[in-house]
Amino acid sequence: MSMPAPAHGAAVAHAPESFWSRYVFSTDHKVIGLQYMFTGMAMALIGGFMAYVFRMQLAFPGQSVPLYGLVTAREYNALITNHGSIMIFWVSMPVLIAGLGNFLIPLMIGCDDMVFPRLNRLSYQIFFVSVVIILISLVVPGGGFGGAWTAYPPLSASAHYNHTPWGAPLWLLAVALEFVAFLLGGINFTVTVMNARAPGMTAMRIPIVVWMIVIASLVFMGSVGPLIAGAVMLFLDQTVGTQFFDPKAGGDPLLWQHLFWFFGHPEVYVVLLPATGVVAEVLTVFARKKLFAYKTILGTAIATGIISFFVWAHHQFVAGIDPRMAHLFTITTLLISIPVAEMLFAFIATLYGGSIEFATPMLWALAFIAEFLIGGVTGIFLGANATDIYLHDTYFVVAHFHYTFFPIAIIGTFAAITYWFPKMFGRRMSETLGKIHFWGTVIPFNLIFIPLFLTGVAGQHRRIYSYENFPQLSTPWLNHLAVIATVALIVMLAFQVVFLVNFFWSMRHGEEVGANPWNANTLEWAAPSPPPHGNFVTMPAVYRGPYEYGVPDRDLDYWPQHVPNQEELPRA
Amino acid sequence: MLEWLIPAASTSADEIDWLFAVIFYTVGVWFVVAQGIFFGLIFKFRRRPGVRSLYVAGETKDEKRWISWPHYAVIACDVVLIAGAIAVWRDVKQVIPPPDETIRVIAQQWAWTFVHPGPDRQLDTPDDVVTVNELHVRNGTTYEFELTSQDVVHSFSIPVFRLKQDAVPGRMIKGWFRPTKTGTFDIACAEMCGLGHALMPAALHIESAEEHAAWLGEHTAVAAAAAGSRS
CATH class of the missing domain: 1.10.287 (Helix Hairpins)
Incomplete structure (x- = not known):
């Protein structure tokens, strides 16, 4: 870690040689970041396939699904449960926090690695074990856990109710291990950013995405403790028959709901913040603009993180809590719209006076803002306790949720991958394929979830295997909407092939690029592409903030953070 | 809208x-x-x-x-x-307004049981009418319901009433509604409750006073006969 600025190439000489030590048991933050990213992408394929299977069942109930077969109610429940769990815990978290955090933090703050490299390796190894366990849980006798990703007891607590004697405890064990992995990662991120910044990298010169990942890590660490305690109790309920959550023995099912959502809602912001950070980086580079109101954005992120601890019971308005409590949580929930809206306003204001280039990463970043706005405004219907009575657990919630999480986990991730790909692999991705993939993803995405807003408002509940038994809620009109959503999903999934081809082809055959192909300011672009073990040839020092684009009286419209004031710049 | x-x-x-x-x-x-x-x-x-x-x-x-x-x-x-x-x-x-009648709603894997007060409009009397997956109410009457669950968390959802309330085992949760329109509508369980979660539809019959009295008459005769044969 903080060895005195290594001489030219010294760190490179220490790079591990063998395949195993270099790619599998590496302690290099970049390798670990890519391990997280590739694992997350593989899990996304599994989660996407699950969505395909259960959407086919919803559109064409009772018919055999191509590449899968007939979907039973048991399988349907397992598919929706694990789709949600995998997409949140094994895709969003590893890609956005662990993947980006590991890859970017040392490069962007200007150091050679995380301060706890072996802790970092342990974090990925625990995460990997959790991946193996969640995959095993899908094929054990009784099938995968089917009690929804929220795992409300007593259903989740006893095989007598859920009929998944192996699936439920394995699911819970996997989730708990995943939390441990991210706790270790979060400690590492926070300590690294506090202690290992390059000279001159003051707090207000740290790129927003790094701030966002640190705030997200702190929010995660603050909120996950109660859920780990809850998970231990639930695991004991499942395996040795303690009855923490069973009212027949004096337990309380609502206790789990509070512990779960005390973590579960901050978790939304844990993944939102890094995605907004990515958007901030990409917007500034491709609009050639200084970020509008850096300190305000930072303040909104901190405010969001703090308020996110006080909104959890808005998931429980109709769960049997004291009705008066719902008022408090309505107030906090609508209050959290204020900093999030202000952050988006600042992003939109950043575009003013820009010179906007519609490169693929920029398209993703702009799409994030446009789509997330829909997720934001529909959240108001659910945060208001009275309308939530009706909309709770309907497809409206599903659609709202995906209008927040899809921009975060998919659009934000694609913005990040297309933007940092040249740094990761030293080559460019194809712009043509990138744009085909962009439109082939964003248009179908809207056609999936706008219909679900309508079916939700029309009264259809989520998690129902088949609507055939509900005469009023399975009208031809609603069935058409279900078919539209499903067809759009298939189209969107098909377009992901374009991305995979582009990604793997460009890794080997893309146009080679230098250190700074986008003419960006932040420190990672001062390192070679791809950065060697130890990152920087000469450890950088920092002379200014990260967003000095379009500075008047300069020839170049950018001014990298590591370039000394006097040195550079042939002035006009 | x-x-x-x-x-x-x-x-x-x-x-x-x-x-x-x-x-x-x-x-x-x-x-x-x-x-x-x-x-x-x-x-x-x-x-x-x-x-x-x-x-x-x-x-x-x-x-x-x-x-x-x-x-x-x-x-x-x-x-x-x-x-x-x-x-x-x-x-x-x-705030639950003063109810005209009280009904009992019992959720379990995977059915709804409804206890209607009989013609005397009082629960826990011999003319109570117990049905499964079928709720009959009189239009324009304020009902209080007492919601319980036998096993796991369910959620009592009547979309046309915009009513939703989780049924939590070990608790009796009260709520209310006042129908304003006659007809037959869907009742659903809105909380994941296991393999048969999709198999908990129930029919809500909102009836005029006469229709409701007729329905009650039919069923109280049966209920009374059953009670008589037991004693």
Whole structure:
């Protein structure tokens, strides 16, 4: 870690040689970041396939699904449960926090690695074990856990109710291990950013995405403790028959709901913040603009993180809590719209006076803002306790949720991958394929979830295997909407092939690029592409903030953070 | 505006639909204005040869008002919406008006049991009518319900009433509704409750006073006969 600025190439000489030590048991933050990213992408394929299977069942109930077969109610429940769990815990978290955090933090703050490299390796190894366990849980006798990703007891607590004697405890064990992995990662991120910044990298010169990942890590660490305690109790309920959550023995099912959502809602912001950070980086580079109101954005992120601890019971308005409590949580929930809206306003204001280039990463970043706005405004219907009575657990919630999480986990991730790909692999991705993939993803995405807003408002509940038994809620009109959503999903999934081809082809055959192909300011672009073990040839020092684009009286419209004031710049 | 998609059949439904419309138009204006400005800026400041970007830090008060004024407007809208939400919630969930009748709703894996008071309008008397997956109510009558669960968490959902309440084992949760329209509608379980979660539909029959009396008459005869044969 903080060895005195290594001489030219010294760190490179220490790079591990063998395949195993270099790619599998590496302690290099970049390798670990890519391990997280590739694992997350593989899990996304599994989660996407699950969505395909259960959407086919919803559109064409009772018919055999191509590449899968007939979907039973048991399988349907397992598919929706694990789709949600995998997409949140094994895709969003590893890609956005662990993947980006590991890859970017040392490069962007200007150091050679995380301060706890072996802790970092342990974090990925625990995460990997959790991946193996969640995959095993899908094929054990009784099938995968089917009690929804929220795992409300007593259903989740006893095989007598859920009929998944192996699936439920394995699911819970996997989730708990995943939390441990991210706790270790979060400690590492926070300590690294506090202690290992390059000279001159003051707090207000740290790129927003790094701030966002640190705030997200702190929010995660603050909120996950109660859920780990809850998970231990639930695991004991499942395996040795303690009855923490069973009212027949004096337990309380609502206790789990509070512990779960005390973590579960901050978790939304844990993944939102890094995605907004990515958007901030990409917007500034491709609009050639200084970020509008850096300190305000930072303040909104901190405010969001703090308020996110006080909104959890808005998931429980109709769960049997004291009705008066719902008022408090309505107030906090609508209050959290204020900093999030202000952050988006600042992003939109950043575009003013820009010179906007519609490169693929920029398209993703702009799409994030446009789509997330829909997720934001529909959240108001659910945060208001009275309308939530009706909309709770309907497809409206599903659609709202995906209008927040899809921009975060998919659009934000694609913005990040297309933007940092040249740094990761030293080559460019194809712009043509990138744009085909962009439109082939964003248009179908809207056609999936706008219909679900309508079916939700029309009264259809989520998690129902088949609507055939509900005469009023399975009208031809609603069935058409279900078919539209499903067809759009298939189209969107098909377009992901374009991305995979582009990604793997460009890794080997893309146009080679230098250190700074986008003419960006932040420190990672001062390192070679791809950065060697130890990152920087000469450890950088920092002379200014990260967003000095379009500075008047300069020839170049950018001014990298590591370039000394006097040195550079042939002035006009 | 919710009635475009699903009938409203209770007093609570009218109030919730009103709040839904208020929120819809408020956030609708925000949405259109924000997207309009957003796409307008994208179009206006697209890259053109020879045109450099401006240097705007957004740190001075003068610049910041571009985000601080919308910020105050968001706060104002939030206050209005919070007030509306609290007012409607208070009527729908918090304050139960004096009921004309009380019914009992029992959820279990995977069926609903309904205990209707008989013609005497009192529960726990011999003329009570117990049904499975079938709820009969009289239009224009204020009902209180007592909701319990035998096993796991279920959720008692009647979309046309805009009514939803989780049934939690070990607790008896009270709520109310007052139907305003006759007809037959769906009741569903809205909380994942296991393999048969989709198999918990029940029929809600909202009847006129005469129809309801006739139905009760039919069933109390049966109930009384059954009670007689037991004793």
